[in-house]
Amino acid sequence: MRYLILLIVTCCALAASAQKKPMPHGMVYGNKPDTSNIVPANRVEAFMDKKVRISSTVRGKVIRVTKPKGGWFEVDAGNGKIIAAHFRDYNVTTPVELKGKIVLIEGVAQKQFEASGKAKTGIKIDPKRRLTFEVKGLMVEK
Incomplete structure (x- = not known):
């Protein structure tokens, strides 16, 4: 009976310690x-003005992690716009818990334009996804 109780207590302690912990401030990817x-x-977008590409550090809220492997995620750019971001280094894996966190991302922002005229591809870019961001580094702020 003692061993059964000891086993149950040990299992509960291990289960409690295995719970996911919140991501700490300053965590870097x-x-x-x-x-x-x-x-x-x-x-x-206003900061870019007429430039197509810029290197900068951006602060924003992660809307969702679309693909953890390779670090694909979306950042809220306000007014219903989204910045589609991904890591330059495909070996970086971002956790799904990044959703809702305020992050600092450094890298290259680029404007995407809709295909016009008689383009062979016929690909239309969603107006909400007009900016992409190739991330070199990410730090969790809040």
Whole structure:
């Protein structure tokens, strides 16, 4: 009887310690982002002005992790717009728990344009996904 109780207590203790812990502030994936010049996600497009590509550090809220392997996720850019982000290094795996967290991402932002005229591909880019971001480093802020 003692061994049964000891076994149950041990199993409960192991199960409690195996619970997922919240992601701590400052957790880094890839390279640590440069925090000297940060652009809010809702201002990236205005910050780019007429440029097609820029290198910058962006602060934004992760909407969802679309593919953990390779670090594919979406960041809220305000006004219903989304920044589709992915890591430059495919070996980086982002956890699904990143959803809802405020993050700093450093890398290259790029505008995507709709195919016009008689394009052979006929691919249309969703207007909500006009910006992509190739991430070099990500840091969890909140």
